[in-house]
Amino acid sequence: MSQVDPQLPTPHPFMANSAPGSYKELLRVAEVKEIEEVFEQIPKDHLFKGEWSVPSALKSEAALYKHLTGMLKKNISAENYISFLGAGCWQHYVPSICDEMVTRTEFATPVWGTPSSDHGRNQVWFEFSSQLGELVDMDFVGLPLYSYGTAAGHALRMASRINGRKKVLIPASLDPERAKVIYNYAGFSELEGHLEIIAVNFDPATGRVDLKDLESKLDNTVSAIYFENPNYLGIFESDAAKICALAHSVGAEAVVGVDPISLGIIAPPPEYGADIVVGTTQPLGVHMNAGGGVGGFIATRDEEKYAREYPTLQVSLTDTLVPGEMAFGLTLFEQSSYGSREHGKDWTGNSVYLWAVANATYMSLMGPEGFKEVGNSIIQRARYAADQIATIKGLKITWRDGFFKEFVVNFDGTRKSVSQINKKLLDKKIFGGKDLSEDFPALGQSALFCVTEVHSVEEIDSLVKALSEVCA
Amino acid sequence: MIKSKIRKYHAPVWDEPLVMDLSAPGRRGAFAPELEEKIAKATSEPSALIPASLARKTPPSLPELSEFEVQRHYLHLSQQTLGMMGISLFGTCTMKYNPRINERLVYQPFVAEMHPHQDPETMQGLLEIVYRFDEILRSLSGLDKFVFQAGGGADAAYTMATITRAYHASRGELAQRNEIITTTQAHPCNPATAAAAGFKIITLPLEEDGYPSVEALKAVVSERTAALMVNNPDDIGIYNPHIKEWVKVVREAGGLCFYDHANFNGVMTRIRAADIGFDACMYMLHKTFGGLKGGGGPAVGAFGCNEKLIPFLPGPTVEKNSDGSFYLKKEGANSVGRVREFFGNVPVVIRAYSWTRAMGIDGLRDAANISVLANNYMEKRLLQIPGVTKALPELTQRRLEMTRYSLGELTAETGVNCIDVQNRMTDYGVDAFWLSHEPWFIPEPFTPEAGELWSIEDLDYWIDVLELVCNEARSNPEMVRTAPHNQVVAKQGSINLNEPENWATTYRAYKRKYKK
Numbered sequence: 008m009s010q011v012d013p014q015l016p017t018p019h020p021f022m023a024n025s026a027p028g029s030y031k032e033l034l035r036v037a038e039v040k041e042i043e044e045v046f047e048q049i050p051k052d053h054l055f056k057g058e059w060s061v062p063s064a065l066k067s068e069a070a071l072y073k074h075l076t077g078m079l080k081k082n083i084s085a086e087n088y089i090s091f092l093g094a095g096c097w098q099h100y101v102p103s104i105c106d107e108m109v110t111r112t113e114f115a116t117p118v119w120g121t122p123s124s125d126h127g128r129n130q131v132w133f134e135f136s137s138q139l140g141e142l143v144d145m146d147f148v149g150l151p152l153y154s155y156g157t158a159a160g161h162a163l164r165m166a167s168r169i170n171g172r173k174k175v176l177i178p179a180s181l182d183p184e185r186a187k188v189i190y191n192y193a194g195f196s197e198l199e200g201h202l203e204i205i206a207v208n209f210d211p212a213t214g215r216v217d218l219k220d221l222e223s224k225l226d227n228t229v230s231a232i233y234f235e236n237p238n239y240l241g242i243f244e245s246d247a248a249k250i251c252a253l254a255h256s257v258g259a260e261a262v263v264g265v266d267p268i269s270l271g272i273i274a275p276p277p278e279y280g281a282d283i284v285v286g287t288t289q290p291l292g293v294h295m296n297a298g299g300g301v302g303g304f305i306a307t308r309d310e311e312k313y314a315r316e317y318p319t320l321q322v323s324l325t326d327t328l329v330p331g332e333m334a335f336g337l338t339l340f341e342q343s344s345y346g347s348r349e350h351g352k353d354w355t356g357n358s359v360y361l362w363a364v365a366n367a368t369y370m371s372l373m374g375p376e377g378f379k380e381v382g383n384s385i386i387q388r389a390r391y392a393a394d395q396i397a398t399i400k401g402l403k404i405t406w407r408d409g410f411f412k413e414f415v416v417n418f419d420g421t422r423k424s425v426s427q428i429n430k431k432l433l434d435k436k437i438f439g440g441k442d443l444s445e446d447f448p449a450l451g452q453s454a455l456f457c458v459t460e461v462h463s464v465e466e467i468d469s470l471v472k473a474l475s476e477v478c479a
Numbered sequence: 480m481i482k483s484k485i486r487k488y489h490a491p492v493w494d495e496p497l498v499m500d501l502s503a504p505g506r507r508g509a510f511a512p513e514l515e516e517k518i519a520k521a522t523s524e525p526s527a528l529i530p531a532s533l534a535r536k537t538p539p540s541l542p543e544l545s546e547f548e549v550q551r552h553y554l555h556l557s558q559q560t561l562g563m564m565g566i567s568l569f570g571t572c573t574m575k576y577n578p579r580i581n582e583r584l585v586y587q588p589f590v591a592e593m594h595p596h597q598d599p600e601t602m603q604g605l606l607e608i609v610y611r612f613d614e615i616l617r618s619l620s621g622l623d624k625f626v627f628q629a630g631g632g633a634d635a636a637y638t639m640a641t642i643t644r645a646y647h648a649s650r651g652e653l654a655q656r657n658e659i660i661t662t663t664q665a666h667p668c669n670p671a672t673a674a675a676a677g678f679k680i681i682t683l684p685l686e687e688d689g690y691p692s693v694e695a696l697k698a699v700v701s702e703r704t705a706a707l708m709v710n711n712p713d714d715i716g717i718y719n720p721h722i723k724e725w726v727k728v729v730r731e732a733g734g735l736c737f738y739d740h741a742n743f744n745g746v747m748t749r750i751r752a753a754d755i756g757f758d759a760c761m762y763m764l765h766k767t768f769g770g771l772k773g774g775g776g777p778a779v780g781a782f783g784c785n786e787k788l789i790p791f792l793p794g795p796t797v798e799k800n801s802d803g804s805f806y807l808k809k810e811g812a813n814s815v816g817r818v819r820e821f822f823g824n825v826p827v828v829i830r831a832y833s834w835t836r837a838m839g840i841d842g843l844r845d846a847a848n849i850s851v852l853a854n855n856y857m858e859k860r861l862l863q864i865p866g867v868t869k870a871l872p873e874l875t876q877r878r879l880e881m882t883r884y885s886l887g888e889l890t891a892e893t894g895v896n897c898i899d900v901q902n903r904m905t906d907y908g909v910d911a912f913w914l915s916h917e918p919w920f921i922p923e924p925f926t927p928e929a930g931e932l933w934s935i936e937d938l939d940y941w942i943d944v945l946e947l948v949c950n951e952a953r954s955n956p957e958m959v960r961t962a963p964h965n966q967v968v969a970k971q972g973s974i975n976l977n978e979p980e981n982w983a984t985t986y987r988a989y990k991r992k993y994k995k
Contacts, residue, residue, distance in 0.1 A: 016845035016848065017842070019842055021578070021838070021931070022846060022932065023937070030852075032935055033853055036860070037855040044877065048879065049720070053754070053755060055750060061835070061839070062615075064842050068578075068837075072583075078605075079584065082589040084589050085594055086588040088601075090594055090597075095820055096594060096596070101591075102509055108553045111554075112577075113563075118772045118774070118910075119775075119911065122968075123968050124911060125560050126968050127555070127557060127558065127560040137985040140987055141539040145985075148984055150775075156817065184820040188820060191641055191816045194644070197653040198644065199657075243529070243530050243533055246532075271539065273529065273534070274536070275535070279532070296590060296824070297822075302777075309988045310979075323984050327968050334968050338976040338982040339977060341977070345917065347671075348667040348671055351671055354636075354667075354668055356632055357775050357778035358778075361773030361776065367553070371541070374502075374542060376507060377511060379538065384513075386529065387518055387525055390522050395521075463512075
């Protein structure tokens with residue numbers, strides 16, 4: 008294997024032309040004697056002359072595998088322990104076929120292609136948008152965005168472009184991760200396009216949007232009201248119709264965030280008045296990936312007023328030169344940043360399009376019955392878990408009713424902090440709920456627990472047992 | 480002259496219906512876990528747990544298929560995707576091998592089933608890889624810290640725009656510094672994200688040397704300048720040799736300088752962003768560093784900056800304790816907060832780290848050498864094809880990892896344009912070539928990027944197919960204009976998809992508009 012000629016590259020499995028014969032042929036045809044000739048445009052004083060602190064190659068796959076698994080095996084996953092973490096990234100079951108599709112090299116490695124040659128992938132995208140459209144009851148759906156929070160951020164900017172107003176109301180109960188994205192997207196008052204964000208309190212008795220506070224902050228300068236169903240604290244906004252009606256009463260847009268895995272049993276937002284629906288795509292067949300599984304979407308009625316403000320790309324069903332044949336082409340490309348640079352609608356780029364393959368597969372597998380079953384399974388398991396936890400001395404379920412898969416457990420009665428309790432749960436091989444004490448000090452020592460279809464009764468019971476031990 | 484034996488090729492055609500049209504009532508593809516009796520007994524019916532106002536009355540009309548039918552449908556669609564199955568020299572995107580070991584690793588629970596809010600004690604392996612990769616990028620750039628939250632190159636450009644905002648706001652200068660300078664050759668995401676962040680955009684046009692002059696830059700730099708956002712080399716393959724002076728001019732005026740390193744492959748291990756003087760840069764892990772494309776993500780725009788900008792980075796960041804363990808550090812008061820939830824597309828970072836370790840520092844050098852050499856090889860052969868010309872031919876220095884060409888002469892002669900040629904090349908199993916970002920400044924552009932993956936035989940095949948298609952454009956222009964003929968479906972029809980009565984992004988819209 009020793010490389011005798013320092014002018015030649017070392018043969019490498021990822022580079023066919025690192026073989027000496029191929030490399031020499033490139034040099035010969037390109038009429039290059041010394042490789043530095045091809046870098047003649049770069050001034051000498053731009054070149055780095057120091058030492059690199061980049062490790063040398065792990066040449067064999069076997070050595071690389073050992074190195075990487077050596078580190079990764081230090082991780083403890085939600086399959087090693089029982090996890091009750093949710094809060095924006097949720098453990099749901101990922102059907103094997105979803106993983107099969109996203110690991111198919113044909114789907115995993117391409118970049119763009121033409122409507123004819125990447126027809127299959129474009130069809131998956133159309134089926135992603137179509138099936139999501141059925142779940143959320145909307146008929147215009149764009150290709151996916153980076154995340155739930157970025158989808159909400161872009162949707163609020165769409166609303167502002169539609170009605171020219173610069174103020175948006177968001178719930179104070181919002182996930183701090185998503186809220187930080189929305190604040191970032193809202194910009195700075197010194198610059199153009201800034202949105203003023205006003206947080207609406209939640210009712211401490213119900214965990215839902217405080218309608219009185221909402222009404223006091225609402226006037227005809229408000230561009231949009233944003234709320235989520237279920238909200239970050241797990242609770243359904245059962246006054247959704249009222250909130251949407253209030254938005255419409257001042258000419259504002261009602262923007263609603265959803266968890267699509269709930270939509271087999273929960274009404275789609277347009278039924279209670281939503282104008283723009285956003286949400287997460289991660290629960291639909293994508294692993295948590297330490298947060299790398301997140302994705303988002305925007306959906307609206309198929310009206311020009313909305314369609315012409317989308318920042319995303321989208322595919323439309325269309326015809327070909329052959330009568331009766333269908334193809335999928337881009338629609339409204341010119342308004343994207345690719346088409347119009349700074350004059351486009353916000354911006355787009357690489358997103359999470361591969362996850363759309365998993366999402367489409369998931370929705371096809373589940374069908375209407377599967378979504379109903381998974382929704383029912385989740386809501387009953389979560390309720391069971393909350394009811395059992397409520398029996399533990401010193402623990403309180405902050406809001407006993409009206410939640411989907413997440414609920415708030417208050418530990419004030421134990422005189423212990425969530426952080427202490429979670430450390431002890433970890434010793435018992437359990438990831439406790441997301442600590443809320445810093446983000447929501449008004450809730451005291453509280454944690455957001457998440458229970459989904461993956462949690463068996465034995466696992467829930469073992470959490471209850473562990474909690475009663477560590478809280479004693 | 481055509482060197483290769485042109486293969487007989489036809490794309491797989493399954494005539495695959497829409498999944499919605501494959502549905503048969505009552506078929507099941509998957510069950511949710513059945514409720515255990517203990518839970519069922521202890522808990523009310525779901526209908527009693529859902530607020531009455533929010534119960535779904537009509538089930539979603541999703542397709543009903545058996546599990547195998549779903550699998551076969553999506554397998555057919557995967558086969559009907561050419562992508563990397565043939566040869567893909569999609570310029571600006573640096574098509575690489577995506578090592579299969581990475582898929583084997585990242586779908587295991589020790590990556591896939593990790594939660595971002597886990598106790599860092601339980602994420603040590605993952606945090607170590609992220610930290611080590613940060614160290615590698617610091618070495619390659621000379622900068623001081625990298626973060627991986629941005630979900631793509633455009634999102635990293637957006638990160639820069641928001642950091643620019645936060646930096647000038649912290650100095651009380653934001654109201655005054657509201658302009659960002661870029662060039663026509665910068666990727667559209669630079670002006671687009673800067674505008675979305677609220678800045679006014681100044682775009683410098685190309686001049687005869689292949690880049691805007693220092694004088695043109697000086698004429699627009701002022702006390703209003705917030706930042707410069709540029710790439711170098713650009714997509715034509717031109718390196719701006721005055722870039723150090725550019726950076727100096729902007730920094731002396733109080734602006735920040737961002738290096739969009741989308742075209743890093745050719746200059747990798749030769750130049751470092753910090754040495755040129757840049758405050759920040761961006762690398763695309765899904766392109767230059769072997770992470771996969773996925774047809775458009777999940778991706779990572781790795782954003783790096785110098786000490787001055789660290790306080791403004793989005794959080795949380797991955798840091799190392801004195802005992803060698805790793806932790807997630809909360810962002811500080813001046814941070815931009817989040818550009819996306821959580822600390823990044825971790826599987827993409829793992830793929831990039833893995834690829835970089837497989838290459839080693841010498842492999843990175845070899846990859847840069849091979850990709851620039853291969854581009855120069857292609858140029859020699861491509862310019863021998865009648866009808867193919869090079870952008871800015873008067874600039875005779877060797878181009879870096881890409882060269883932009885024009886088919887304008889071929890179009891003038893035959894009426895066949897670059898999109899027709901692109902379509903026809905797919906008839907030979909060659910993936911679409913990249914044309915050009917907006918604005919086009921030459922007619923009928925195309926931009927191949929050879930990279931280090933493709934063999935000399937692959938490059939020859941690609942060139943030969945282009946030559947063959949140019950010949951066909953002369954002998955049978957109508958056939959080329961109506962191409963492809965060997966693909967999954969024919970060329971897109973004439974329906975104007977920008978008209979509301981025509982577009983249909985969902986099945987329900989399609990049914991309403993077309994199946995009345």
